[in-house]
Amino acid sequence: MTTSTNGYKVGSNLERMIRSGEFVVTGELGPPQGHHAEEIREKAALLKGYVDAVNITDNQTAIVRMSSIAAGAIVVQEGLEPIIQMTCRDRNRLAIQSDLLGAAALGCQNLLCLSGDHQSFGNHPGAKNVHDIDSMQLVQMVKNLRDENIFECGDVIKEGGPRFLVGAAVNPFGDPFEWRPYRLAKKVAAGADFVQTQLIYDIPRFKEFMKRVVDMGLHEKVAILAGVGPLKSVGMAKYMRDKVPGMIVEDRYIDGMTDAITGIEPLPPLTKRRKALKAQLQELGEDDPARAEIEAELAELAPRIKEIQAERNKNWREKGIQMCIEQIQELREVEGVAGVHIMAIEWEAAVKPITEGAGLLPRPNVGSNGSG
């Protein structure tokens, strides 16, 4: 195995993009809750050409999904570059290192080191969590595999260690707020080459965070990719604001989504009516003559509801994409931001219009990976 990478640590497309100084774009692909490769290929096709590399999530929100490494290998086959996500929740240091050897053998070159959402949020809340090492220690371990050719225990890897560009997550909105830049500094010291932030729906606060980061000179040591994502509905915006720990959502996003559907006939009265009618039907006997009238009203309601839903979704999605484009344009002006990480959760098709709208297409060609 060669370790010659022409001055690059790894030589992945992501690393070349970062080094070139171009504005970097990464995306996200969630593996299916099943075993069909086709779903991954379809999602990859929606992202290829619009991002420089794509995160493959690892049992995200603690819900069992196809292995991020297996899905990443399929993405490699599709000609897209994966960033394998690896959490500390499900594996100890043995399993992590063994999986990383496998990931490298399958052509994966970028890794994102995470603590992992707590299992109480997922579909196996009774599971035992591992947390043998934390995300900071994982960063250091992966760096040492690459730069020192040693396993975590210190044993030398005779043929040379697996080479990954090391990524980490940053949440500028978590508390204690004053600690967040220092925590980033710690991740940089541990060996992070790039970081991706939590979804940013509070740009003023993010700017405050970045000012401290720039004052500390961290942006020169690590590529900071600002996390963005298109909102799909008012409900989603409110959910993120109220229910997702460590997330701040400014009112302007909620208002923007609310305004997007003004003028459309309000849906709640119709759905309430439908619910009431259905309840009435349940109480009536099978051959009650009153059924006919209720069923007729229900039949009339259904297409109306469907039509309004479709109209709302269309407006919301357009607005979501538009606001996301504006976010990117604003973030691009923030000193120290090297690129964006677009998280279009279960909506990969949004990445093309977003990157197009933000003037990020075509993606620059920074030369193929010569080390493979």
Added chain:
Amino acid sequence: MEGDCHYLEGNLNARRRVEYVSKLLEEIGLEGQRVRMINMSSAMGAQFAQAATDMTATIKEIGPNPLREM
């Protein structure tokens, strides 16, 4: 009256303990209504009589403690 005890919050503590005993009785297999806490001042004769009548009625309805007959 509740929360207005000569011994400060003593009657609030007592309420939680009575609730615990009531739950324990249910767990054992007896009726939780066999114990009840009612707040009253010494000047509330009529209410006291009413509460005693109510409690007697409740117990009569539930019937005697089955453990006594065994």
Added chain:
Amino acid sequence: MIVAEQKPLNEIKTMIADAERVLLVGCGTCVTVCFAGGTKEVDLLATSLRMSTKLDGNGKVVDEFTVQRQCEWEYNEPLKEKLDDYDLVVSLGCGVGVQTLNEQFPQKQFVPGLNTAFMGLPTEQGVWEERCAACGNCILDKTGGICPIARCAKQLLNGPCGGSQNGVCEIESDVPCAWQLIWERANDLGQIDRLMELQPAKDWRTSRDGGPRKIVREDLRLVAHEEE
């Protein structure tokens, strides 16, 4: 101290279903202080079991006894002569107590009346909180006296995860974020710099992961043991 709570009455009733004569054994140490298995709780449970089994139509003899400390052989000696009178013994000690009794008196079966929960302290009357996970290698000097292994849901050693907000852990709104507490304490102590040091991967051998743990103090052992 060790903090425990009593099992539901029905679960205990199921355990003693086949026994006619049952002895409840309390413990006068930790579980007395946390109101789970002392003389008073033994009395209450025995009364409940007598009443409840009688109502079910199979009234059992349920007697009571409390020793000072179930986790030491000497304190359990007075039990020896009583055991023959019973079919089954319910221990209201912690998990250590139950096992000590089974080991010490193998002719009798001892079942648990409590769920042993954690090592902690009462933060107010009626409220107990976990403080120590017995990892076997204390780092409280580095974390302002607050343990991230016992008190962080992810046992992080290098600072808070992204889910810490307003001082609260992401898993539950009434769980304080251990790292927020550590940060504040380090601020007060002027020891923020200690938090900036990268803590290496922990050696978990001293924790449960290394297998059941044992401490041998040769200076305290008696000569008789050496000749074994």
